[in-house]
Amino acid sequence: MGQPSSAERPGDSGQSGIGVVDKSVAILASVALAPRALADLVAATDLPRATAHRLAVALEAHRLLARDAEGRFILGPRLGELAAALPDPVVAAAGPVLAWVRDECGESAQLYRRDGAERVCVAAAERAHGLRTTVPLGTRLPLNAGSGAQVLCAWSDPASLVGVETFSERSLAEVRRRGWAQSIGQREAGVASVSAPVLSPEGELLAAISVSGPIERLGRSPGTRLAPLLTRGAHRITTSLAT
Incomplete structure (x- = not known):
């Protein structure tokens, strides 16, 4: 077996050890920096293409991600809605x-x-x-x-x-x-x-x-x-x- 990616290693700083959560957070953090096409997302997160696509589409279904006019992944509206619900x-x-x-x-x-x-x-x-x-x-x-x-x-x-x-x-x-x-x-x-x-x-x-x-x-x-x-x-x- 090959070495786990940075999004998979539980010992890394900021990693929970729950793979799907850590990978999803890595995707969100990457998209927060800039809009990402799937290829860019794979390169930025070091995730397998199929995994990155599956998780990004799942996050999109929950409106945590969305797509811009060029089809790139961007942060979705639900993040703002959740932030607005926090006590001021x-x-x-x-x-x-x-x-x-x-x-x-x-x-x-x-x-x-x-x-x-x-x-x-x-x-x-x-x-x-x-x-x-x-x-x-x-x-x-x-x-x-x-x-x-x-x-x-x-x-x-x-x-x-x-x-x-x-x-x-x-x-x-x-x-x-x-x-x-x-x-x-x-x-x-x-x-x-x-x-x-x-x-x-x-x-x-x-x-x-x-x-x-x-x-x-x-x-x-x-x-x-x-x-x-x-x-x-x-x-x-x-x-x-x-x-």
Whole structure:
């Protein structure tokens, strides 16, 4: 008998010793690097042609692999679906912080993420009683209005904003200098909001944490009162992600 291939040796790093699993993972790892025709897949994995074909077709049946326009194997849509089903650590960390912010100030709190030319509400803690501003989960809003949009634009790579309708560089520089943003009737008449950036432990922008409510309650300068609370809340999320 010949020597087993690298995808078959149980003693190799990352090998489970269960041949069909190790070979399937080798195929997925290879395709993740570049689209593969069958011949390329055989060369990259050192698997017999019949084995590589059989496993690749099986993975395709489970939508873990797919084919591009040239018939080459590429990663399939089910991988993204499985990844999307995993708990989101930022949203999980933000949940109790949003509730704390809401309880401290008595107003609705939200967490927004940027998605291209829009921002998306990915978490919220609504005010239980009285007049409130409700932003349903999944709500998409433009990046050219509101304090949350100001924050997401101010801490984004300027190159990623090319072609996106947003704010002036001067106003965004002022937001960065202050460390927070406020808006008065900017996105919706009668509504005020304050937002601060949520950064990763490495300092990269993750989201914007916001408080919104009627102008009659928040006033014309809501940042003076609410910005310290929001920046503390943002720091709490960052700290939670670091542990």
